[in-house]
Amino acid sequence: MKIVIVSDAWHPQINGVVRVLEITRRELTAMGHDVTLITPDQFPQIPLPTYPDIKLAVTPSRKLARRLRELEPDALHILTEGPLGWAARKFCRRYNYQFTSSWLSKYPEYIAIRTGLSTSWLYKVLAAFHNQAAYTMVTTSNMMETAKEVGIPRVVCWPRGVDLSKFRPVASAEFEGLPKPIMLYVGRIAPEKNLAAFLDLELPGTKILVGDGPDLSALAKRYPSAVFTGSKVGDDLVKAYCGADVMVFPSKTDTFGLVNLEAMACGIPVAAFPVTGPKDIIGTAPVGAVDEDLSEAIKRALPMKAKDCIAHAQTFSWDQATQKFLKNLVAFSAAAP
Incomplete structure (x- = not known):
């Protein structure tokens, strides 16, 4: 399957969303799928106000639309609700293409903390974004209920895993000498x-x-x-x-x-x-x-x-999480009228 994932979060950011994207691409590729990421480093960028380490794509709609036409994916997933996410959503809405999305962070709370804007209004914007998706993927059953409460009706679960080959007990003197615990x-x-x-x-x-x-x-x-x-x-x-x-x-x-x-x-x-x-x-x-x-x-x-x-x-498997992601995807084709 040819899969395109659109994400406003990417290197040099270091966060959970970027790690999930890296691991999911790795797992999908190992399964034999063709995965293309569309990320901010492929566009002109500006720093996010109040958080300059995060770079946002500037006016990406035209270039992103051209990329999607060139790639002709079998499935499109929009990972984030930033400029790239909105541009991909705009393209799909214009041509009536189906896509899936993710709700990975409580951006209304983030924005409210930084700006003082109303979370109720911000959640209306969030719901409007995701309501265009065939399905919105969230991490847990509790988040499924939360999504429905804020007005996102078509919700499915995309769980998480942990890389047990990397994260494991090792000898560490990292904080030796400091008062415990x-x-x-x-x-x-x-x-x-x-x-x-x-x-x-x-x-x-x-x-x-x-x-x-x-x-x-x-x-x-x-x-x-x-x-x-x-x-x-x-x-x-x-x-x-x-x-x-x-x-x-x-x-x-x-x-x-x-x-x-x-x-x-x-x-x-x-x-x-x-x-x-x-x-x-x-x-x-x-x-x-x-x-x-x-x-x-x-x-x-x-x-x-x-x-x-x-x-x-050890009960949290990336293989199972990625299989669930695949099951949630929909064909990148015109939706039924």
């Missing part, structure tokens, strides 16, 4: 990640934050007792996970949180708020804790065993 956060250092809820906690041990983003400098100055390492990838990221005692995930706006699975695969339990994503990953397994009191979640998660975390992570 080591409480680790991995992700963007940005307003929507609710990091103050973690950094304001008065707990024994050391708070470590791995990642980059627009709030890095300000938070490093505001919380001098915390350790900000910047971004880590590859083996360095694995060693960071394995050097921790607990993974702390304070975000309330993510729809999944791939880093939580990565931490579990390394034998590290997770502490989080009881929101979509962490509560879906953890479920009733003894691999982490969710609580409206984040400090209580950390205390409950810390004693949990590495072997249980690893075994739980």
Whole structure:
């Protein structure tokens, strides 16, 4: 099958959406499919206001339409709701082509945090975008219900996996000498990640934050007792996970949180708020804790065993996730009138 995936998230961004896109392309290619990505680096770009590390495609509609005509895909998937996503949606709507979409991040909350705009209005825009899709893929059954609540009716599940060949227990002296327990956060250092809820906690041990983003400098100055390492990838990221005692995930706006699975695969339990994503990953397994009191979640998660975390992570397969993605796709052809 010839598959085209349109995404506004791509390198040099380091985030869960980019990792999902990379892994899905790898898995689809290994299955024998022809996968083409249409990403911002193929167009003129401008930095996203308030987050200059993210580059957005400028006026992409004409070039993107030409690319789609040239490629003649069997299936088109729109991964994100940015300029490229809207341009692809516009093309499909104009010619009545079918496509699928993904709702991967709670952008209304992100935008509201940064701009003060109403989330109710932003969710109307989000629903309008996805309601043109044959199906909208979300990560969990809870997100399926949330999508329907905000007005997206045709929803299917596209689960997530974890790369167990990469994320596994290894010897690590990454944070040796620092007061324990080591409480680790991995992700963007940005307003929507609710990091103050973690950094304001008065707990024994050391708070470590791995990642980059627009709030890095300000938070490093505001919380001098915390350790900000910047971004880590590859083996360095694995060693960071394995050097921790607990993974702390304070975000309330993510729809999944791939880093939580990565931490579990390394034998590290997770502490989080009881929101979509962490509560879906953890479920009733003894691999982490969710609580409206984040400090209580950390205390409950810390004693949990590495072997249980690893075994739980092994139930999340990228092969199964990619098979589900394939099943959800529709033919890139004119929809029935």
